Amino acid sequence: MFTYSELLTSQEVQRVxxxxxxxxxxxxxxxxxxxxxRIFAKHGCKVNDETHLVTFPPKVIEEFRQMLPPKFxxxxxxxxxxxVLPDDSPVIVTASSAPNIIDPVTGKERRSTSExxxxxxxxxxxxxxxxxxxxxxxxEDAPEGYFTLARLYPALKNCLKPVRSTSTDVADAEKxxxxxxxxxxxxxxxxxxxxxxxxFCPVVSPLTFDVASTELTIYFAEKGLxxxxxxxxxxxxxxxxxxxxxxVQGNAExxxxxxxMQMVKPQTPLIYSTLPTIADMRTGAYASGGVECGMLHMAFxxxxxxxxxxxxxxxxxxxxxxxxxxxxxxTGVSATAAMLGGANMMNMGxxxxxLKAFDFAKAVIDDEIAIMLKxxxxxxxxxxxxxxxxxxxxxxxxGGFMTHKHTVKWMRKAALMPRxxxxxxxxVWEKRGATDAYQKAMQRAREILSKPNPVxxxxxxxxxxxxxxxxxxxxxxxxxxxxxx
Numbered sequence: 001m002f003t004y005s006e007l008l009t010s011q012e013v014q015r016v017x018x019x020x021x022x023x024x025x026x027x028x029x030x031x032x033x034x035x036x037x038r039i040f041a042k043h044g045c046k047v048n049d050e051t052h053l054v055t056f057p058p059k060v061i062e063e064f065r066q067m068l069p070p071k072f073x074x075x076x077x078x079x080x081x082x083x084v085l086p087d088d089s090p091v092i093v094t095a096s097s098a099p100n101i102i103d104p105v106t107g108k109e110r111r112s113t114s115e116x117x118x119x120x121x122x123x124x125x126x127x128x129x130x131x132x133x134x135x136x137x138x139x140e141d142a143p144e145g146y147f148t149l150a151r152l153y154p155a156l157k158n159c160l161k162p163v164r165s166t167s168t169d170v171a172d173a174e175k176x177x178x179x180x181x182x183x184x185x186x187x188x189x190x191x192x193x194x195x196x197x198x199x200f201c202p203v204v205s206p207l208t209f210d211v212a213s214t215e216l217t218i219y220f221a222e223k224g225l226x227x228x229x230x231x232x233x234x235x236x237x238x239x240x241x242x243x244x245x246x247x248v249q250g251n252a253e254x255x256x257x258x259x260x261m262q263m264v265k266p267q268t269p270l271i272y273s274t275l276p277t278i279a280d281m282r283t284g285a286y287a288s289g290g291v292e293c294g295m296l297h298m299a300f301x302x303x304x305x306x307x308x309x310x311x312x313x314x315x316x317x318x319x320x321x322x323x324x325x326x327x328x329x330x331t332g333v334s335a336t337a338a339m340l341g342g343a344n345m346m347n348m349g350x351x352x353x354x355l356k357a358f359d360f361a362k363a364v365i366d367d368e369i370a371i372m373l374k375x376x377x378x379x380x381x382x383x384x385x386x387x388x389x390x391x392x393x394x395x396x397x398x399g400g401f402m403t404h405k406h407t408v409k410w411m412r413k414a415a416l417m418p419r420x421x422x423x424x425x426x427x428v429w430e431k432r433g434a435t436d437a438y439q440k441a442m443q444r445a446r447e448i449l450s451k452p453n454p455v456x457x458x459x460x461x462x463x464x465x466x467x468x469x470x471x472x473x474x475x476x477x478x479x480x481x482x483x484x485x
Contacts, residue, residue: 002379004342007298013306016244020252021058028055029207029256033214036260043263056256064259068309072228072269074132074162075195077183077455081161083131085271085310086344090377092370093164094124094349095314096134100357104442105482109357112137114150114473115480116358119449120350121158122477123363126448129370134164134199136350136358143471148172149179152196153465154475156183160455164197167216173198175469177225182464183457191225198227199273202260203253205231205238209260217257221264228271229257230313234286235278243278243292247299250276258309271345272304275314288317288354289326294334298341305342312338312345314355316366321353323361323438332369339373346373364441368420375416419444449479 008016031037031047031054041047044060074083074091083091101112117139124133135151142150148167155163156179167173176196177187184190198220200213213229220227231253233239239246254272261268276296280287287293297315304311316335320327335348349370350363380386391406401407420440422429435443456476457465465472 002377004301005298005337005340006302007295007341008302013302016248016251016303017306019248020255021056021061023207023249023252024056024061024256025058026055027207028053029203029209029253030054031209031214032211033202033209033218035218036209036214039218039260039263056259061255061259064262065255065307067262067266068258068307069267069269070308070310072271072310073226074164074197075193075226076160076162077156077195078160079193081131083162085312088131089310089344090339090370090373091131091312091345092129092349092373093132093134093312093345093347094120094130094136094363095317095347095351095355096136096164097166098137098351098356098358101137102352102357102359104360104445105480105484111140112358113141114139114154114475115141115478117151118154118158118475118477119480120358120360120363121155121163122453122455123360123445123448124349125159125161125453125455127364127367129367129374130161130349132162132164132197132345133159134347136363139473141473143473146469146471146473149175149469150473152176152179153469153472154477156196157456157475158453158477162195162197164199166199169212170215170219173216173219177223178468179465182468183461194225196226198225199230200227201230201232203229203231203257205233205253206249207253207256209256214260217261218264221261221268224265224268226269227261228269228273229254229261230273230275231257232275233277235276235292236281237279237284239276241278241281243296243299246276246278246296247303250274250296250300251303254303258307270309271313272300272307272309272311273313273345274300274311275347276300285319286354287319288314289319289330289334291333291337293317294337294341297334297338297343301338301342301344304344310344312343312347314347315343316346316348316369317355318352319354321357323352323359323365323441327352327362328365328437331366335369335373336376339376346370360445361438361441364444365420365437368418371418372416446479446483446485449477449483453477 139150202214233250235246278292318330349366
């Protein structure tokens, strides 16, 4: 059984919980959303109608945190891609909502379009390390009124895996649900199998519920559709500079959001999702690639186990602008720390420059990192058979294991065989073109995108979508002209 690493003692975990209760009772939350204030007041919180401050008696928090379900399900268009947290940990999710993309033809950064999203969705569908497609970029070419649909439709059309999305307001959310029903065949069919997971950041650190994201979190919770919040404290800027201070504030913010969801509908599944960082105070830079992000995820994972709720969030990010050593070590170190600490979900794929730009090579490289993380999670598979005492005795001192039948049996199971990392001798590597990881990753992406996508909607579904949404983007995953082979 895999044993998680821990940064906090059991006494420290208890103290973080108690300190969070102190914050919520004595400091409270600024709740800008009127509906949320009414819900809090109805369930025993103290609401100041003039300041919009809400304070939470500890007994209220204790009552509603007991309702938190221990599992969360991501559903795909095809049920074979469904993932259950924490059972299927680590569940790897792409990082999302970058405004820009590194153009695969020119290598220059530009605004992303719906065509880019279609290509990314197909790529994620085919890369085995990814489990959920959280739509990686925005769509600059979205027609008026289609800001969300121009992202969501290409994602769903080209990917059978679960898709995670957001909405801008309730009217936008209604269009999203309409699209889901059109694809499923009816509202009832979609309600029975909702293959879109909704995600919002209702809490703006420090200790503030916003208007729109809070409204939408309530909206989807009321309907019993999959939704979860993320908490995003930034040490030194929107939370205390110390990691312990950022932990306790973020934990208080999570408890407030989680209780709101349970007040709306008891037993609403959610994820203890975070993006905790410590700012680089030399400039105030958003240091999402910092090792402290991984460490904070370890601590938040401990708190999630205290509450018996699945956890994860944005981890394995980088501040690097290109696929260089910084990109690799920031992603690898922080993601490994979070995984060893027990994070069940990681939004880690494909983005550079602190979530600002998607890169195809980065997505392929991160897929390999994800597969490595899953190999670590699988552990050593300790057993009497795997001790191989009979094999050692059979080979004898001075012998060799390469040709032994035991090696043949286990060679594809015991060791991960990467596609991007190169292990050949230098001479062989040079004869094969001396390609680096970035070049190999781009080749891999091009190979995938050169093939027709077999998972697109049927002509009948496509026709229903076009009738309901006449201005919908094409959403085809076509290899861009000029992509170097």
